[in-house]
Amino acid sequence: MNNFINEDKIFDILEQAQSPSTQRVETIINKSLELKGLDPVESAILLNCEEKVILDRVFETAKQIKDSIYGNRLVLFAPLYLSDRCVNNCLYCGFRRENLRAETRILNVHEIREETRALISQGHKRLLIVAAEDTGVNIDYLQDAIKTVYDTKEGNGGIRRVNINVAPMEVIDFKRLKNTGIGTYQSFQETYHRETYKQMHTSGPKSDYLKRLYACDLAQRAGIDDIGIGALFGLYNFKFEVLALLYHAMHLEKEFGVGPHTISVPRIEPADGSDIASYPPCPVSDSDLKKIIAVLRLAVPYTGIILSTRENAVLRNELIYLGVSQISAGSKTLPGSYSSNKKADGQFSISDERSLSDVIEEIATRGFIPSFCTSCYRTGRTGESFMDLAKPGEIKDFCQPNALLTFEEYLLDYNPKLAGKMKDLISSEISKISDPKVRQIASGKMKSLKQGKRDLYF
Secondary structure (H helix, E strand, O other): OOOOOOHHHHHHHHHHOOOOOHHHHHHHHHHHOOOOOOOHHHHHHHHOOOOHHHHHHHHHHHHHHHHHHHOOEEEEEEEEEEEOOOOOOEOOOOOOOOOOOOOOOEOOHHHHHHHHHHHHHHOOOEEEEEEOOOOOOOHHHHHHHHHHHHHOEEOOEEOOEEEEEOOOOOHHHHHHHHOOOOOOEEOOOEOOOHHHHHHHEOOOHHHOHHHHHOHHHHHHHOOOOOEEEEEOEOOOOHHHHHHHHHHHHHHHHHHHOOOOOEEEOOEOOOEOOEHHHHOOOOOOOHHHHHHHHHHHHHHOOOOEEEEOOOOOHHHHHHHOOOOOOEEEOOOOOOOOHHHHOOOOOOOOOOOOOOOHHHHHHHHHHOOOEEEOOOHHHHHOOOHHHHHHHHOOOOOHHHHHHHHHHHHHHHHHHHOHHHHHHHHHHHHHHHHOOOOHHHHHHHHHHHHHHHOOOOOOOO
8 A cells, every 4th residue: 555645745835835925825715715625735825824814814715615515504413432442552542552541341232222312312313433443343343333323212312323433444344334324434544644653653453554544445445435534633733734634635536536525623632641642742722723624624625524522612612613514512532421421531631511402502693503414324415426516515405404404303302492592593594595495395394393293304
């Protein structure tokens, strides 16, 4: 396997992109509004901008692009950790093998069912399954876990889509994983800088840089056409990591005709037993993180940008205006902690401890539509079909009405107190649906929800 991340080329681009003219920057920003993306050189120029006036223009453009493609909806999900027993020794992780703790565990079927019930009872419809790498977390176990999640019901609720972040596997096992009905497969390179990667991953299967780098290729070859990539910002220079993410996206486009369905932007947070996590080698400031998100939105306009609860509530409320399209809420990163309500540290420290209902009320009062939509996965709008709609900005014709339907369903079943406050917002958003036929059908589906029907979508 070849390394498609050319480090020397990235360093040269960053060096040559310094001190660009205002005219050059404006040209790049205007180009981004065509929704065709930016190349690494253009992205590097924006990453090197420091003037507030220019950055504000980049930030405004990021929001405009996100709204053009996805509208004002924000997709909500929660991570479900199946295990914290790991064979790897990643220096930044609370689950690393050498971080000796009194107890590690791999959830059994009963425990997975209880965790799922706890999440459903909050109103969640979308989960991201996360599991540490261990021989006990094999494809047989994952198949059983995913089936358990889908089979679990609580009142009117159930999980409609499971996305998954687990260790790379062989194509034959990825095919079995696809057959469980997952949505997106995530694999984060953590850092694309090879020497830093070696320093951070001292032992275990994850220490193989190229195996990690090609995990998404193997998943694609197995037929999983929605892929999520990401970097753990703080391990190495953030500008390098952003360009490497772009080259990874370009590689997937070249090889499979489909870029990443999502890009995640986690920033390193303190983790129990990890000095690296408490004192990251390359700290990323709040302003740096804003720039990362905005530039990624301009450069890869079609992708979903995911923001986790690693960031505090105040900052998250700012970042959702810069191009973020998916956020986790009410997260816990220790296996078994939803049903037991444990406050113990998990894989990393949670900074936004708001409940799902608090997050929903906050973003809705800011004019965003909370969405639990899973219709694309269930109607075949995945991979190339999804991209054909997302790239020209047509996917929001589905996103907006589906977001409103899932929001109304959430209010009816889990938050009737908030429902009264949201009537005007929902009515206003329905009136904004441009297609009269879709608007009429959406209004009809809203009435059906009030009459007790559920899981209605376009």
